Amino acid sequence: MTPELGYAATVAALVLAVYGAGAAAWSAVKGRADLQASSERAAVGVWLLITACMLLLVYAFLTFDFSVSYVASNTNRGTPFYYRITALWGALEGSIILWAWMLALYTLIVVARYRRTQPQLYPWVLAVMLGVSSFFLLVMTIPAPPFERLSPIPPDGRGLNPLLEDSGMITHPVALYLGFTGFSVPFAFAMAALIIGRTGDEWITITRRWTIVAWYFLSLGLLIGGWWSYHVLGWGGYWAWDPVENAAFMPWLTATAFLHSVMIQERRRMLKLWNLTLIILTFSLTLFGTFLTRSGIIGSVHAFSQGSVGQFFLAFLALVVLGAFSLLAWRLDRLRGQGELDSIVSRESAFLLNNLFLVAATFTVFFGTVFPLLSEAVKGTKVSVGAPFFNLVNIPIFLALLFLMGVGPLIAWRRASAENLRRNFLKPVAAGLVAAAVFRLLGVGNALVLLCLALVVFVAGTIALDFYRACRARRRTGEGWAEASWGLLLRQNRRYGGFVVHLGVLVIALGVAGSQAWSTQTEATLNRGDAVELAGYTIRFVGLEPSEESNHFKVTGTFAVTDHRGPVTVLTPAKKFYPQEQTPIAAVDYRLGFWEDLYLVLGDFARDGSHATIKIQVNRMVSWLWIGGLVLTLGAALAIAPEGRPARRPQRHEVPA
Amino acid sequence: MSPRARALRWAIPLAVVPVLVLLAYGFRTDPREIPSPLLGKPAAPFTLTTFEGKPISLESLRGRVVVVNFWASWCIPACYDEAPSLERAWQAYRDRGVMLVGVNIQDKEEPAKQFLARFGHTFPNAPDPVGRVSVDYGVYGVPETFFIDRRGRVRFKQVGAVTDEIMRVQIDKLLGEPA
Numbered sequence: 067m068t069p070e071l072g073y074a075a076t077v078a079a080l081v082l083a084v085y086g087a088g089a090a091a092w093s094a095v096k097g098r099a100d101l102q103a104s105s106e107r108a109a110v111g112v113w114l115l116i117t118a119c120m121l122l123l124v125y126a127f128l129t130f131d132f133s134v135s136y137v138a139s140n141t142n143r144g145t146p147f148y149y150r151i152t153a154l155w156g157a158l159e160g161s162i163i164l165w166a167w168m169l170a171l172y173t174l175i176v177v178a179r180y181r182r183t184q185p186q187l188y189p190w191v192l193a194v195m196l197g198v199s200s201f202f203l204l205v206m207t208i209p210a211p212p213f214e215r216l217s218p219i220p221p222d223g224r225g226l227n228p229l230l231e232d233s234g235m236i237t238h239p240v241a242l243y244l245g246f247t248g249f250s251v252p253f254a255f256a257m258a259a260l261i262i263g264r265t266g267d268e269w270i271t272i273t274r275r276w277t278i279v280a281w282y283f284l285s286l287g288l289l290i291g292g293w294w295s296y297h298v299l300g301w302g303g304y305w306a307w308d309p310v311e312n313a314a315f316m317p318w319l320t321a322t323a324f325l326h327s328v329m330i331q332e333r334r335r336m337l338k339l340w341n342l343t344l345i346i347l348t349f350s351l352t353l354f355g356t357f358l359t360r361s362g363i364i365g366s367v368h369a370f371s372q373g374s375v376g377q378f379f380l381a382f383l384a385l386v387v388l389g390a391f392s393l394l395a396w397r398l399d400r401l402r403g404q405g406e407l408d409s410i411v412s413r414e415s416a417f418l419l420n421n422l423f424l425v426a427a428t429f430t431v432f433f434g435t436v437f438p439l440l441s442e443a444v445k446g447t448k449v450s451v452g453a454p455f456f457n458l459v460n461i462p463i464f465l466a467l468l469f470l471m472g473v474g475p476l477i478a479w480r481r482a483s484a485e486n487l488r489r490n491f492l493k494p495v496a497a498g499l500v501a502a503a504v505f506r507l508l509g510v511g512n513a514l515v516l517l518c519l520a521l522v523v524f525v526a527g528t529i530a531l532d533f534y535r536a537c538r539a540r541r542r543t544g545e546g547w548a549e550a551s552w553g554l555l556l557r558q559n560r561r562y563g564g565f566v567v568h569l570g571v572l573v574i575a576l577g578v579a580g581s582q583a584w585s586t587q588t589e590a591t592l593n594r595g596d597a598v599e600l601a602g603y604t605i606r607f608v609g610l611e612p613s614e615e616s617n618h619f620k621v622t623g624t625f626a627v628t629d630h631r632g633p634v635t636v637l638t639p640a641k642k643f644y645p646q647e648q649t650p651i652a653a654v655d656y657r658l659g660f661w662e663d664l665y666l667v668l669g670d671f672a673r674d675g676s677h678a679t680i681k682i683q684v685n686r687m688v689s690w691l692w693i694g695g696l697v698l699t700l701g702a703a704l705a706i707a708p709e710g711r712p713a714r715r716p717q718r719h720e721v722p723a
Numbered sequence: 724m725s726p727r728a729r730a731l732r733w734a735i736p737l738a739v740v741p742v743l744v745l746l747a748y749g750f751r752t753d754p755r756e757i758p759s760p761l762l763g764k765p766a767a768p769f770t771l772t773t774f775e776g777k778p779i780s781l782e783s784l785r786g787r788v789v790v791v792n793f794w795a796s797w798c799i800p801a802c803y804d805e806a807p808s809l810e811r812a813w814q815a816y817r818d819r820g821v822m823l824v825g826v827n828i829q830d831k832e833e834p835a836k837q838f839l840a841r842f843g844h845t846f847p848n849a850p851d852p853v854g855r856v857s858v859d860y861g862v863y864g865v866p867e868t869f870f871i872d873r874r875g876r877v878r879f880k881q882v883g884a885v886t887d888e889i890m891r892v893q894i895d896k897l898l899g900e901p902a
Contacts, residue, residue: 138799216800221837224797357746376750384743391736398732436745443748645829646797 068131072122072213079115079166080203082108087196094189094262102189106177109192112199113170120154120163123212127153132223135216136160142225144617148236153226155239158360158375159212164239165356166202168247173199176251180272187269190258191251198250201382209374225617228644228651234294242287242314246352248280249317252324253349253390256342260393265338265400267331273345274328275706281321282702288314289695300652300667302587302683304691307456312435313355316428320348323424326417326474333479334414339394339401340421346390347428353383358435409481416474423467430459465517468575471568472525475561476532494527510583518579522572529565555704563705570698573690580687587683589669594676601684603664604628608636610675619643620653623668623678627657639668639680662686759861761877766791766869767859771826771849774836779824779847781875788897789822789871792885793857796827796834798865805866805884806842812890813846821894824849828857828865872897 086108093101123136127150132138140153140160154160173195180188206212229235252273259269291311292304305311324344331337357379394401407414434451441449476490501523502516510516533554540550555562590598592607599605608624622640626633640653656665662684669679766789770780781789792809794802813823825848827835832850839848851857860869863882870879870893879893 135800142797216803218803218841220796220799220803222797222834224799380743380746380750383746387739387743388736391739392733395732395735436742439745439749443745645831646795647829 068122068126069134069213069215072119072126072134073207073211075115075118075122076203076206076211076213079112079119080200080207082111082115083196083200083203086112087193087200090189090193090196094193102192105189105192105196106181109170109173109177109196112196112203113167113174116163116167116170116203119206119212120167123154123160123163124151127151130223132221133216133219134212135214136212138216138220138223140223140226142223142617144615145223145226146231146616149226149231152230152236155243156226156230156235159206159210159214161239161243162202162205162210163212165243165247166199166206168243169195169199169202169250172247172251176254184268184272186262186264187255187258190261191254194254194257195250198254201378205375205378209378225644225646228618228642228647229298232294232298234290234298238287238290238294240287241283241290245280245282245284245287246314246317246355248276248283249321249345249349249352251276252280252345256345257390257393260342260390260397263397263400265342265397267335270328270331270341274325274332277321277325277328277345277348278702278706281318281325282699282706284314284318284321285695285702286699288318289692289699293692296688297654297656300654302585302665302667302685304581304688307431307434307453309435310355310359312431312456313351313358316431317348317351317355319424319428319431320344320351323421323428324348326424327421330414330417336406336414339398342394342401344421346387346394350383350387350390351428353379353386357383411477411482411487413474413477413479413482416470416477420467420470420474423463423470427460427463427467430463431456434459461514464575465514465521468518468521468525468572471571472521472528475565475568476528490528490531493531494524497527498524512583515579515583518575522575525568526572529568533562533565559704559707563701563703563707566701566704567698568701570694570696570701573694573697575694577687577690577694580690581685584686585684585688586686587681589679589681591670591677591679598680598682600682601662602629603634603682603684605637605666605680605682607678607680610671610678615642617644621668621671623671623680625666625680627664635664637664637666639666641668641671658689660689663688759877759880761861761869762880763876763878765875766871766877767856769856769859771851771856773847773849774827774832774839775847777847779849781871784822785875786873787820787822788873788894789824790890790894791824791826791860791869791871793826793828793851793860793862793865793867794838795830795865796838797830801884802838802866805868805886806838806844808885808887808890809846810842810844811887812894813844815891816894816898817846819898821898823847826851826856828854828862870894870897872900 086105089101089108090105092098093105123134125131126134126137127141130137130141130143136157136159137153140156141150145153149156155164173192176188176191176195180191184191255269255273255276259265288311291314295306296302296304321344324341327337327341327344331341357376360375360379407418409415434455437451438449472494473491478486498520502520505516505519510519533551536554536558537547537550540553541547545553555566586601588598588600592598594607594609597604597606604627606626606628608626611622611624613620613622620640620642622638625637625639627635627637635657637655637657639655641650642653643650652667654665654667656663663686665683665685667681667683669681671678766781768781770778770782772778781791790812792805794806796802809823809825812821817823823846825839825844825846827848827850830850835848835850860867866884868881868885869877870881872878878897881889881893
C-alpha cells in the first residue's frame with residue numbers, strides 16, 4: 067500500500083508544481099491576482115504532499131516495509147533506530163525527496179515574506195522556484211522513484227552503507243542540502259529581475275541575505291563533511307579533493323565571490339552583470355554537483371552510477387545554464403555599470419581581485435575535476451587528477467586571498483591615500499613580519515607555512531586594529547569597553563559578522579597549515595604486550611576482543627597510551643565486518659586535543675589475538691579546523707541577523723578619522 | 724547596438740555549450756570499467772561443499788561448459804532479479820552438459836537457504852565461507868557471473884544481474900565451440 071500512496075503523492079505534487087509555476091508566470095504577465103493566489107495554494111499543496119511522502123517513507127523504514135525497494139536497499143532488521151530515520155537520505159532517491167522538501171519549504175518562506183513587499187518580482191520568483199521544484203519531482207517520478215515496489219518481498223533488507231552509520235551523516239546531508247537548495251532563492255530573484263527588466267538594486271539587497279543563509283548552511287555542510295571524513299574514513303585527513311567534495315566546494319567559492327562583489331554593487335553600482343553571472347554560476351554548480359555525484363561519469367569514492375538520473379540532471383543543467391545566460395544576454399544593455407574604477411589602490415580593486423582569485427580557484431577545481439573526462443574524450447587515456455594538482459594551484463590562490471582579506475575591509479573606497487594605507491596597514495604589516503621572524507627563529511622552516519603564519523597575523527592585526535578604533539570611538543560616548551564591543555557586534559552586525567567570519571577563516575588556515583606541516587604517523591605490527599613510540603606517546607597493544615553487534619561482527623583492539631608523565635588514555639580502534647560489505651570497515655579511535663589528536667586505526671590482526679597491525683597518527687592542529695568552523699558559522703549567523711541601524715547605513719563602512 | 728556587440732552578447736550562453744557536450748560525453752564512458760584480467764585465462768580451481776553437503780570442484784567439471792554465479796541473499800534487488808533466469812537456464816541446458824554453480828558469498832546460512840527455497844533453485848549452490856573463491860575470481864560486488872569454456876578458460880564475465888538473453892547467448896556460444 068505504501069508504494070502506491072507514495073507514488074500517487076509524488077505525481078500529485080508534480081502536477082501541482084507544474085501548474086503553480088505556469089499559473090504564477092501567467093499571473094505576472096496578465097496581472098491576474100486570482101491566478102497568483104491559486105499558484106500560492108499550489109505551493110502550499112506541493113509542500114504538504116512532499117511532507118506526506120517523507121513521512122510515508124520514514125514510516126516504511128520504521129516498520130521495515132521491504133515491499134519498498136528503497137527501504138530494502140538501505141536498511142535491514144539490525145539497523146539501529148536512529149539510522150532507520152536518517153536512512154531516508156542514505157541514498158539517491160531519498161536524498162531527492164529531502165532536496166525537494168527543502169525547496170518547497172524555501173518556496174513557502176518566499177511566499178510568506180515577499181507576497182506583499184515585492185509585488186512585481188514576486189510572481190516570477192514563485193514561478194522559478196516552482197519550476198525548479200517541478201524538476202526534482204519529475205526525477206522522483208521517473209528516474210529515481212523512492213517508492214518503487216519490490217516484488218517478491220525479501221525477508222530482510224540489505225542494510226545501510228556502514229560508512230553512513232555515523233552522527234555526521236545525520237547532520238551533514240541536511241546542512242549541505244539546505245545550502246544547495248538555499249541558492250535557488252537568489253537564483254529565482256535574479257531571474258525575476260532579468261525577466262521584468264528591473265535590474266536595479268532591490269533584488270540584490272534581498273538576494274544578499276539569502277545568499278548568506280545558503281552560504282552558512284553550505285559552510286556547515288562542508289565542515290561536517292570534513293569531520294565525518296576525518297573520524298570515519300580512517301585515513302586521518304579531512305579533505306581529499308575528491309570530485310564530490312569539489313562539487314560542494316565550487317558553489318561555495320562562487321557564492322563567497324558574490325557575497326563580496328555584491329558590496330561593490332550596493333556601494334558603487336558597478337558589476338551588475340558580474341553579480342548576476344555569479345548567482346547563475348552558483349546555482350548551476352549546485353546542480354552540477356548533484357549531476358556529478360549521481361551520473362557516475364567521474365570515478366569517486368562517493369559516486370554511484372544510477373540509471374538515467376544523470377541524463378535528467380544534465381538536461382536540466384543545460385536548460386538552466388542556457389536559459390539563464392540567454393536572459394542575461396537579452397538584458398545586457400540594462401546591465402551597464404554606472405560607476406567606474408578610479409584607482410588600482412582602492413577597495414573596489416581589492417574586491418575585484420578577491421573575485422578574480424575565487425573564480426580562478428573555482429575554475430581550477432572544475433578543470434581538475436572534469437579533466438579525467440576531457441583526457442578520455444581527447445586522447446582516449448584514463449587518468450586521475452589527485453591532491454597534488456589541486457594543492458599546487460590552489461595554495462598560492464588561497465594565500466593571495468588571505469592577503470586580500472586583510473586589505474579589502476580597511477582600504478579606502480575609490481582611491482586610497484598614502485595616509486589611509488599608512489594608518490591602516492603599517493602596524494599589521496609590521497606585526498606579520500615580526501611574527502614570521504619569530505616563528506623562523508623558533509624553528510619553522512617551511513616557507514609556505516611561514517608565509518601563511520605571517521598573513522594570518524597581518525589579517526588578524528587589521529581586524530583587531532579596526533575593532534579597537536571603532537570601540538574607542540564608541541567609548542567617547544561614555545560606554546565601557548565591553549558595552550562598546552557588544553554594541554559594535556550587534557549594531558553593525560553585517561560588518562562585524564563579516565570580520566568574525568574572517569577570523570574563523572584565519573583559524574581554519576592555521577589548522578590546515580599546521581596539520582599539513584607538523585603531523586606525523588607510523589605503522590607497526592605489535593605482539594600482545596609490545597609497545598611502539600611516536601611523538602612522545604607510548605602505545606601498548608593490550609589485546610583483541612570480538613563482539614557480535616546488531617548488524618555486524620566487530621573486533622576491537624585495546625591500546626594503552628602513556629607519555630612521560632604517565633597514563634594518558636586507552637584507545638579502542640576496531641574493525642567492523644558487515645555481511646553485505648566486501649571489505650571490513652575500520653572504526654577509528656582517537657583522542658582529540660587542542661594542539662594534537664592521537665588517532666589510531668586498526669589494521670590486520672591475527673585471529674588468535676596474538677598480534678595486530680596498528681596505524682598511529684599524531685595529527686597536529688586539526689581541532690583548529692572545527693574551532694575555526696564554529697567561529698565562521700557564528701559570524702555568518704551574526705551577519706544574517708537583521709541590520710541593527712539601517713538609518714545610518716551610508717557611513718557604516720567608514721573608519722572614524 | 725553594433726552588430727559586433729550583438730554577436731558578442733550571444734557568446735555568453737554559447738560559451739557553456741562545449742562544457743555541456745563534454746559532460747554528455749561522460750555517459751559514454753564508465754570510469755570503473757576495467758576489463759577483467761581473467762578473460763581468456765584458465766579459471767581458478769575451487770572445491771566447495773554445497774548446502775546439501777556434497778563436494779563440488781571445478782576440476783571434476785573439465786570438458787563441460789560451466790557457469791559460476793556469485794550471489795548473496797542481502798543483494799537487493801539484483802540477485803532477486805536474476806534468480807529466475809538462472810533456474811530457467813539450468814532447466815534448459817542441464818541435459819546438454821552445461822553445469823551451473825552458485826557461490827554464496829558474505830552471507831549467513833539461514834537467509835541463504837531461504838533464498839534458495841524461495842526461488843526453488845535446483846542447481847548446486849555452495850557457500851564460500853572464507854571468501855577465497857570470490858577473491859580468486861576478483862569479485863567486486865554481487866552478483867557477478869563467469870562463463871567458463873570446455874577447456875577451463877574464463878570467456879565472459881557479467882557484472883550485475885544476468886538475463887535469459889545473456890545466459891542463452893553466452894552458453895550457446897561456448898556450446899558451439901569444439902571441445
